Amino acid sequence: MNWIDEVPWDQEGLVSAIAQDAASGRILMVAWMNREALQQTVARQEAVYWSRSRKKLWHKGEESGHVQKVLEVRLDCDADAILLQVEQAGGIACHTGRESCFFRKLEDGRWVSTDPVLKDPKLIYGDQ
Amino acid sequence: MNWIDEVPWDQEGLVSAIAQDAASGRILMVAWMNREALQQTVARQEAVYWSRSRKKLWHKGEESGHVQKVLEVRLDCDADAILLQVEQAGGIACHTGRESCFFRKLEDGRWVSTDPVLKDPKLIYGDQ
Numbered sequence: 001m002n003w004i005d006e007v008p009w010d011q012e013g014l015v016s017a018i019a020q021d022a023a024s025g026r027i028l029m030v031a032w033m034n035r036e037a038l039q040q041t042v043a044r045q046e047a048v049y050w051s052r053s054r055k056k057l058w059h060k061g062e063e064s065g066h067v068q069k070v071l072e073v074r075l076d077c078d079a080d081a082i083l084l085q086v087e088q089a090g091g092i093a094c095h096t097g098r099e100s101c102f103f104r105k106l107e108d109g110r111w112v113s114t115d116p117v118l119k120d121p122k123l124i125y126g127d128q
Numbered sequence: 129m130n131w132i133d134e135v136p137w138d139q140e141g142l143v144s145a146i147a148q149d150a151a152s153g154r155i156l157m158v159a160w161m162n163r164e165a166l167q168q169t170v171a172r173q174e175a176v177y178w179s180r181s182r183k184k185l186w187h188k189g190e191e192s193g194h195v196q197k198v199l200e201v202r203l204d205c206d207a208d209a210i211l212l213q214v215e216q217a218g219g220i221a222c223h224t225g226r227e228s229c230f231f232r233k234l235e236d237g238r239w240v241s242t243d244p245v246l247k248d249p250k251l252i253y254g255d256q
Binding site: 002003006016018020024025026027029030031042072073074075076077078080081083094095096098101102103104105106109110111 | 130131134144146148152153154155157158159170200201202203204205206208209211222223224226228229230231232233234237238239
């Protein structure tokens with residue numbers, strides 16, 4: 001069986017993918033992949049996701065320059081998810097200009113933003 | 129707005145939850161939570177998931193003893209996922225007796241099990 005057929009694609013043909021910074025161990029983001037996204041990720045050794053909102057392949061960093069070099073691809077036991085070990089270009093994974101998309105922490109019943117914005121998104125994406 | 133209402137529950141009322149070992153940074157597992165699971169997780173400070181297959185709340189470790197003490201709860205920017213920092217009792221999160229559910233790594237077009245079984249599942253769960 002081809003390795004890509006061992007991934008239990010859901011009814012929509014997707015699997016969730018977690019990107020972890022290989023150096024810091026920080027979880028950077030979670031996104032979706034379809035078969036083509038995962039195949040391209042492995043072939044390019046750069047993360048390619050499937051954008052559910054835009055309904056197209058999304059080569060992470062194509063606009064921002066914040067590409068993710070993929071060092072390792074893992075699959076879990078009941079194969080709900082893919083785990084990527086990545087080198088994050090620019091040290092910024094989040095569209096808000098933060099290192100990680102997980103910048104909100106639950107503190108005393110509130111989600112509190114704990115992480116600094118490293119670069120103004122307008123400087124990353126242009127003044128859209 | 130209540131913090132739990134800020135979590136964008138999907139059509140099935142679920143969100144995916146990632147458990148990361150707070151000490152090693154290793155991703156241990158990905159599972160699902162509904163509102164009650166997340167509320168119980170925060171109240172108990174131990175991970176409680178929603179089992180989609182058994183259709184019931186699942187206090188992680190209830191059979192195996194491998195509970196997850198929750199140190200931190202985070203939410204991502206587009207709120208696709210919850211991230212838990214945990215202390216993993218027994219050092220085993222996976223039902224296969226391994227530290228992490230992500231024990232398979234893609235190598236030359238094959239998923240290869242790279243992690244040792246730390247404890248025989250029969251000893252964890254009994255000879256079911």
